[in-house]
Amino acid sequence: MRAAGVPRPTLGLPPRAPGAARARQARPQAIVAAAGAPLAAAAAASSAAAVAAGWSGAAAAAASSGALFAAAAAPQPLFQLGEGLETPIQLIYLLTLLGFLSVGAYLVVRQVLIRRELDEAAKALGERIRTGQASCEDYYELGVILTRKKLFTQATKNLEKAKKVWDGDEAELAQVHNALGFCYYQMAKFDQAISEYEKAVELQAGYVTAWNNLGDAYEATKQWRKAFEAYGTVLQYAPNNKIASQRGEYCRGRVERLGL
Template sequence: MQAAACATLPAAAARWRRPLAARGTGGSAAAAPSLGSSGLALCRAARPAAAPAALPEAAASAAAALELSSSGLSDALLSTHAQRLVAEVAEGLEAPVQLAYLVTLMGFLVVGAYLVVRQVLIRRELEEAAKVLGERVRTGEATSEDYFELGVILLRKKLYTQATKNLEKAQKGWTGEPEELAQVHNALGYAFFNMDRLDSSIEQYKKAVSLQPGYVTAWNNLGDAYEKKKNYADALGAYKEVLTYAPDNKVASARSEYCRTRLQRTA
């Protein structure tokens, strides 16, 4: 539309010039070019003036878009680089971590295997010792010490009834030192304790500490028996005896505190 308007303006100017020239009027002829120039001005005015101003805006938008895209690209490159660094570090740490894990696992396996083998060896030794001592008992050649050792083996195998019979025979026929007899009473008290015969257990423990006053294990066992009967006062007395001979005994320290607490609550 604008091009068509510009095309018609020179033709109109020409039509205006011809009549003025035919009349021969100088003033009117001078006015004709002004119409032509006004026609050119109209043509220029019809052209869009905002187009040159839009170019800087478009360029600015393109530059901003380019800047954003380059910024996003740089962020992506940084992210990729960071991921590569993390992957390299993780790959570098993977081998030492796996090695430490394997060493730890092997350590647990070795300790477990050692404990299992040790238990098997101990059990085998107990079985062999029990066979030898049992053979002596059957042939009537067993001494009081043999009965005691056989009773201790049966205690470790948790055969408390059989252990009690052998320990009682050892006690009746004891020919060793009186202080060593305290061990027989302590072992017999332990057998009665595990059979829930607490009164018999306490009696044997008392005999043990009467024969050997510094027998810390027997005093601890006596306190345990009293504590199981909920006789916390006598239990506390037994634990105090332990601390008299062994002030650093952790079992007696812990149990005596517990007995004190129980007595304070019931007071």
């Protein structure tokens, strides 16, 4: 029992206006009325048309009911959220396509320019060789150019000539051996490739590229332990070399699996 004169606890809400309840009750009716306005209009129009045509009251009522049912069953467009989105999407697709085309055109033009430069350089070096004025570096450069053009047979001829007439630093001669090894590898002459790579790393112990190439050639001939050791040497000079890390791990697995 609550003691007389003790006020009832409240939630602290402000006092409700006298007409709020009536307004809240009337709101659903207004919504229903608004939603049914198109249906009612359709039914009234159908009934009026039936009366004008001379139909009886029952027939007019049936026509009105049929029109009301058809209007209710017809899909009513409530929201058109996608309206106007087609243009931005098409614009995005167009810009993306233009971007890809621009990159492709740039790469094509770049390849054409590089090939033209290589052709001009090869022509100039070939002219020096024909006139007997070529140096060992000229033979090497021509061999590298022909290698980039994937003319490996012609490249090996010039690189072999460069190796024979080389009169420069022996450490630089390692690059000639590495280039020769690459050409022989591309021609599937793996034993000759291994021989050239081994000479390259003998002349330049820290030649990481040649060590990686040597490991690759050992893999091609299934010499897994030697390949693993070659990649291990790479990691001594370049601990973050991803190629040596990944291929060395693979070769280590092969060695353990085969019990080599």
